[in-house]
Amino acid sequence: MQPSIDVINGKDFRRMIAGAYGAFMREHEYINSLNVFPVPDGDTGTNMLMTLGAVAKAVSEAPDEGIGSLARRGADSAIMGARGNSGVILSQLLRGIARGLSGKDTAASAEVGKAFQYGVLYAYRAVAKPVEGTILTVAKGIAKGAHRAVREHVAFADILTEAINAGKEELKRTPELLPALKAAGVVDAGGYGLIVFLTGCLEGLEGRFSGPEADFGRTLSVPGMTTELNIAHPYCTEFIVKHFAASLNEVKRRLGQMGDSLVLALGEDILKVHIHTAHPGAVLESAITWGTLHDIKIDNMADQHRQTVEMGATAQAKSGLAVISVVSGEGLIEIMKQMGADVVISGGQTMNPPVEEFVAAVHNGPAEKYIILPNNKNILLAAEQAKKLLGDRVAIVPTFNVPQGLAAVVTFDANSDIETNVARMKEAQATVKSGGLTIAVRDSKVEGQTVPEGSYIGVIEGRVVVWADTLEEALTMLVSRLADADAEVVSLYYGAELTEEQAAKLTSKLSEQLEDIEIQVYFGGQPHYQFIVSVE
Structure with missing residues (x-):
């Protein structure tokens, strides 16, 4: 007790x-x-x-x-x-x-x-x-x-x-x-x-x-919902008024004439407004005299209702298995989808998605069960917490970087069970060697030597293994460390800071030095890392 x-x-x-x-x-x-x-x-x-x-x-x-x-x-x-x-x-x-x-x-x-x-x-x-x-x-x-x-x-x-x-x-x-x-x-x-x-x-x-005893499988039939909706105030309008300098009673009186479901949340010189109205423009015109307007959000509830009705049957008929993958960068997101990820959450080294993003992805998606590819050690904990909340609806393949995630997702088979897929994906991720190329943000010591701030550094499994004054030299050194005698393909994903022309030029020079290895280059668009390197 x-x-x-x-x-x-x-x-x-x-x-x-x-x-x-x-x-x-x-x-x-x-x-x-x-x-x-x-x-x-x-x-x-x-x-x-x-x-x-x-x-x-x-x-x-x-x-x-x-x-x-x-x-x-x-x-x-x-x-x-x-x-x-x-x-x-x-x-x-x-x-x-x-x-x-x-x-x-x-x-x-x-x-x-x-x-x-x-x-x-x-x-x-x-x-x-x-x-x-x-x-x-x-x-x-x-x-x-x-x-x-x-x-x-x-x-x-x-x-x-x-x-x-x-x-x-x-x-x-x-x-x-x-x-x-x-x-x-x-x-x-x-x-x-x-x-x-x-x-x-x-x-x-x-x-x-x-939390671990969560039961997200509960559903509730809703008799009485119809496909037709007759609503006088179809626009759900929300906004914040900062530096609020008006009478709350006057605000309530004026907005009360413009719609329904009015809720006013007053803070220290801040007012949060929620109202259903037929004329959101008129509401905002009134509100602009009370202070400065921020975080304006207007949703058409009739559209929401129609979408809910159209999606209702699908939402109640979840089935099958799908993949949720976490990557950052426009190009990598598209590649991950093309390779077989049904849901891609934007996140990475400096942008770790919260637990609720994983939970929302599972509940909003069409599949009954999901395999999560975190693709980063810092994201693994959030994925594990989501699994505690969602139980056996979720499995995790603990990928620590994007190349491992890509290798894993390629082997995914929606027609196989979750256990078979997890085993196959873990086996695939283990075959990949990968590294990243970025810029040192401070002076540091590596193996007794000083790596100056601003140097290009190659990172493998969280350790700085090479560094150089130029991007070309650092890329060559990093690929050489990763590519052993059995290497057949080197895949390069260039980041947001490089142009296609710059990436092509660097790739061409690298190909001249690695004649027996196929070099493939893709736009990744990832932040902070000039290149992500994968060797198979």
Whole structure:
């Protein structure tokens, strides 16, 4: 049994946010399946996940130790990163929590409980026209449960538990309060999201992180969805007003006449706006008088609805096996696709994609199972974390560079099972010798010798093995190190900093020195590396 926690500090708050983010990683797809009201206006679970992702990143990287300053950082990041109606409401929940914890290094259980009540109040106020049976109904239930627990002077874990239980009772009532939910046979998606948020906070507080037990296989039939959509305000419009200098009541009054689903999230001289309208231009013309406009996003919900209907049958009929590969560079992305990768995530040495990109790729793709090729040691951990969340829907071939990934994907056979493919791909990657050619960014010592900043350096398996003053000399030295007597083909992928003419000239000179080896050159477009070299 977990010990009672009577005082909450910054470390506890960090764990709570991390727990909440992990809970959304586990549950966001299920929340998306509940999102049927009023139209498929983005995905509730994904919007809340991405909003909370901005918070988790800010809180984990912040130097602050006090709970008040951490909560403030989290709230500011939530407002800037908020996505969709549900994300904006979540940002206001966090803003209210930050207000309740303002100026505190630590907080007693009752103080944190009251801060969460503040959060629910702010979330409720963010919606211009509250509708019962939505996230706000659940929010009120949570606030009442927290209030009762605070009065009983219990530990904060017990306050959260009481708030969650009260919220769940209200969540059960949402289909009775909202006919659209009852007709579809579901509860409110945003309300469920609030329960997930609090549950994750409790898990994080107590050190219980349950991401690996994720069940993303759940689906929900949605009777009552039709192919026709008659909507008066078809444009989902979102934007941020910085240096906000207007009356919030006046903004609410003016925008309230222009559409519906209005949500206003106020921060420190920042306003986040979400509205469904028939005239987004008029909305923006009004808003430009309140401050400077940023991150403007306008989506046609009628198009989204039509696409959802058209894709519905496909989404429910996932089958087969496919490959997800990570590469950076326009040319390499195209080559990887031509070689057989169904999904290519942009990333590499200095741009490591987050776990949620892998999760999103699996859920949005047509295949039932996927093999991931990370193609970089720094990306392997994110791929492994995605596998923990997705279970046996994912396998990983631990490729450490692009040539290994290309060798592996060439052997992929969609008609074979995942185990056979993984074994074959691992065997193929082991046959490749590869290296990269880049520029030294600082002076360094290699084998007792000084490699000056600005030198061209050849890297094999993470080690600098050759260096030279000219690109031609360094390329020749690197290929010579990789190409032994059995080498038959050298493939060169030139980067974004080189032109086709420069690459051809260097390749021609290299061919003169390696007469018995076939030299192939391709546009890779990768950053930082003038050449990626593969020898087979």
